[in-house]
Amino acid sequence: MIKKHGKLLAPFTALLLGLSSTNAIGNKPQIESNEVDTRPNIVVIFADDMGYGDVSSYGATDIATPNLDALAQGGIRFTDSYAISPICSPSRAGLLTGRYPVRMGIHEVFMPQSYTGLPPKEITLAEMLGDAGYNTAMFGKWHLGHHEKFMPNAQGFEYFYGYPYSNDITPFYAFENTDIIEWEVDQTQITRQLTERSIRYIEQQGNAPFFIYIAHPMPHIPLYNSEAFTGSSQRGQYGDVIQELDWSVGQIKAALEQQGLLDNTLIMFASDNGPWLLAEEDGGSAGPLRAGKGSTFEGGMRIPTIAHWPKGLPQGLSYTGLSSMLDWFPTMAAMAGVTLDRGQVIDGENILPLIQAPEPRTPERQLVYYNNGEIEAFRKGNWKLKLPNVQPKPWIARKLMSGEDDILTDIELYNLSKDIGEQHNLAQQFPEKVAELQQAITHFKQSLGPVPAGLDIGLRFQLPDLAQYPLRTLKPFIIIGLLLITSMFIAIGYWWGRRRNSQ
Numbered sequence: 001m002i003k004k005h006g007k008l009l010a011p012f013t014a015l016l017l018g019l020s021s022t023n024a025i026g027n028k029p030q031i032e033s034n035e036v037d038t039r040p041n042i043v044v045i046f047a048d049d050m051g052y053g054d055v056s057s058y059g060a061t062d063i064a065t066p067n068l069d070a071l072a073q074g075g076i077r078f079t080d081s082y083a084i085s086p087i088c089s090p091s092r093a094g095l096l097t098g099r100y101p102v103r104m105g106i107h108e109v110f111m112p113q114s115y116t117g118l119p120p121k122e123i124t125l126a127e128m129l130g131d132a133g134y135n136t137a138m139f140g141k142w143h144l145g146h147h148e149k150f151m152p153n154a155q156g157f158e159y160f161y162g163y164p165y166s167n168d169i170t171p172f173y174a175f176e177n178t179d180i181i182e183w184e185v186d187q188t189q190i191t192r193q194l195t196e197r198s199i200r201y202i203e204q205q206g207n208a209p210f211f212i213y214i215a216h217p218m219p220h221i222p223l224y225n226s227e228a229f230t231g232s233s234q235r236g237q238y239g240d241v242i243q244e245l246d247w248s249v250g251q252i253k254a255a256l257e258q259q260g261l262l263d264n265t266l267i268m269f270a271s272d273n274g275p276w277l278l279a280e281e282d283g284g285s286a287g288p289l290r291a292g293k294g295s296t297f298e299g300g301m302r303i304p305t306i307a308h309w310p311k312g313l314p315q316g317l318s319y320t321g322l323s324s325m326l327d328w329f330p331t332m333a334a335m336a337g338v339t340l341d342r343g344q345v346i347d348g349e350n351i352l353p354l355i356q357a358p359e360p361r362t363p364e365r366q367l368v369y370y371n372n373g374e375i376e377a378f379r380k381g382n383w384k385l386k387l388p389n390v391q392p393k394p395w396i397a398r399k400l401m402s403g404e405d406d407i408l409t410d411i412e413l414y415n416l417s418k419d420i421g422e423q424h425n426l427a428q429q430f431p432e433k434v435a436e437l438q439q440a441i442t443h444f445k446q447s448l449g450p451v452p453a454g455l456d457i458g459l460r461f462q463l464p465d466l467a468q469y470p471l472r473t474l475k476p477f478i479i480i481g482l483l484l485i486t487s488m489f490i491a492i493g494y495w496w497g498r499r500r501n502s503q
């Protein structure tokens with residue numbers, strides 16, 4: 001295992017002085033001595049395609065997530081936290097850089113055919129924190145380009161164990177750093193494996209703070225869980241998989257506690273996008289939200305998010321202000337005492353002062369919902385504008401992705417504070433609100449400036465691996481296919497008959 005040695009230990013005492021404003025820090029003295037590095041460890045745990053309605057503390061009644069719920073009780077549960085994209089790769093690019101993925105041309109998901117990836121010139125969380133003296137490691141799904149110059153070790157992670165793409169790409173192989181060490185991963189063991197490897201890493205840490213990014217390939221389909229969790233939930237295999245992820249969170253928290261590190265470690269748990277409703281019972285639940293993965297209705301991007309840091313954050317708080325995964329880059333920089341002065345535009349904001357205040361502040365913020373490189377929706381305060389699709393994909397492509405036909409031909413307006421499910425289009429009723437939000441979009445585009453063309457992911461047409469989809473999902477397509485074939489035969493027979501008759 002790679003670990004930087006001798007990377008110590010400037011006294012970063014000034015940093016924590018700012019943290020004393022919260023009343024929930026606890027009684028422990030914050031700064032023990034000038035020799036001790038007081039900056040928090042940072043552990044990001046990212047689920048794949050987990051929905052807003054898949055955690056007990058977010059309303060799930062058929063999945064038990066006691067460890068996530070305990071994490072929320074000892075920290076902050078975010079009600080209005082957003083992924084940066086309704087699909088994998090752009091979402092991860094934004095989390096790791098704090099920048100809109102359009103700034104780096106990442107519109108789509110990377111594939112085995114892709115020769116592109118997260119541009120090496122981007123500064124990742126691992127580079128930012130590594131340069132500040134953190135040990136950095138990643139476990140799990142990367143999905144930001146599989147060529148060596150795009151992979152985690154080239155983007156700031158000192159240690160990497162994991163997978164280049166989603167778990168539906170076969171063969172599903174595992175890297176340790178830059179070497180492939182497993183050619184066909186036993187996916188029933190991946191959640192357990194990632195947990196155990198993360199814990200081993202935590203146990204090997206010395207005095208320097210560390211940053212660990214644990215990106216679970218679950219609950220992306222095809223679903224896998226270890227035997228111990230089979231039948232453990234009341235929501236079929238999907239629930240079992242979530243309960244294993246919940247177990248994993250508990251194990252990691254326990255390991256931190258055992259090492260005496262829990263008090264000064266930020267654990268941030270979230271999902272990369274909403275549930276893949278297409279997979280029906282194998283997909284998650286967006287709870288009260290409309291649509292899921294692939295859509296810019298709330299279900300595609302609003303995600304469960306929990307932050308736990310006993311020494312630095314209030315405990316048992318629900319934060320109802322708007323926040324984005326973009327915010328964590330500058331927020332974690334603030335936690336680590338890093339000044340962001342390397343010339344990269346950061347789109348997120350440091351939310352530490354908002355969530356640390358004894359009375360949390362929820363200023364009116366804005367959020368841009370991108371899908372495939374286009375702005376599809378915009379939120380300001382509680383108002384959300386959903387735009388007509390710029391380049392509507394074929395119906396079948398959208399249906400395959402989001403499970404909902406959300407091609408809009410006209411503008412829709414929703415008040416999310418009263419209508420979280422986006423059922424009542426108020427565009428006719430509040431034209432001035434529509435105009436205000438349209439103007440805000442124009443301002444945003446101007447502030448964004450020119451962006452590069454979308455990266456070529458090297459894929460134009462490929463038949464999906466149909467075997468991974470549940471039969472019920474494929475049924476309409478099979479029926480349409482059979483009908484087409486039958487009508488073709490009828491047409492040929494008719495033509496043949498006429499030809500014979502005319503002879």
Ligand SMILES: [Ca+2]
Pocket residue numbers: 048049087088220272273
């Ligand atoms: Ca995903």
